[in-house]
Amino acid sequence: MKRLLALIICASLTSVFSQDAKPKPQNLTMTLVWIADAGVPKQYVFVVNGGPSELAFKTVEGLKEYLKGRPNGSSLTWAPSDCRIGNEPLVGSDEEMKKFKEFCESIGIKFALVPAG
Numbered sequence: 032m033k034r035l036l037a038l039i040i041c042a043s044l045t046s047v048f049s050q051d052a053k054p055k056p057q058n059l060t061m062t063l064v065w066i067a068d069a070g071v072p073k074q075y076v077f078v079v080n081g082g083p084s085e086l087a088f089k090t091v092e093g094l095k096e097y098l099k100g101r102p103n104g105s106s107l108t109w110a111p112s113d114c115r116i117g118n119e120p121l122v123g124s125d126e127e128m129k130k131f132k133e134f135c136e137s138i139g140i141k142f143a144l145v146p147a148g
Contacts (some may be wrong), residue, residue, distance in 0.1 A: 054105035057082055061094075063109075065116055073118050079107075087108055091127075091137060103139035113147030 059081040066074045076087040077094045082101070088094040098107065111122050121127050128144070135142035 040118060051138065056102050056106070059101070059105060059107045061107055061109040063119060065120065075118055076121055077120075080141055085131070091131070098135065098140055099138055101138075101140060105139070105143040108143045108145065110145035111147060118119035 041098075042114075059079050062078045064076050064078055064087070066076060066087070074089070076089055078085060078087045079097065081095070086097065088097060111119075115122070121131055132142050
């Protein structure tokens, strides 16, 4: 009887600890920053805040790889400026933006685009 009770307690504790071990969703924000001294063509980086630290990504592909590792249910909010310098990634193409939104949805990230204005 004592063994059975010990097994039940053990199983209950394991269940509690495994639920606590799940990473909590993160609320991330993103900005697009022009690298002023990069020369021609203009270069940009995506800067993401809200995770373990502030991170910058030179490519959309690098940003996507990072987002794949975020906990399910995380959110990414982006409020790009309506001022354009030229050649900005994602905001320069409706099709690119649509694909990025679909990508976020496919990995369980809630993407919120806040229009400038």
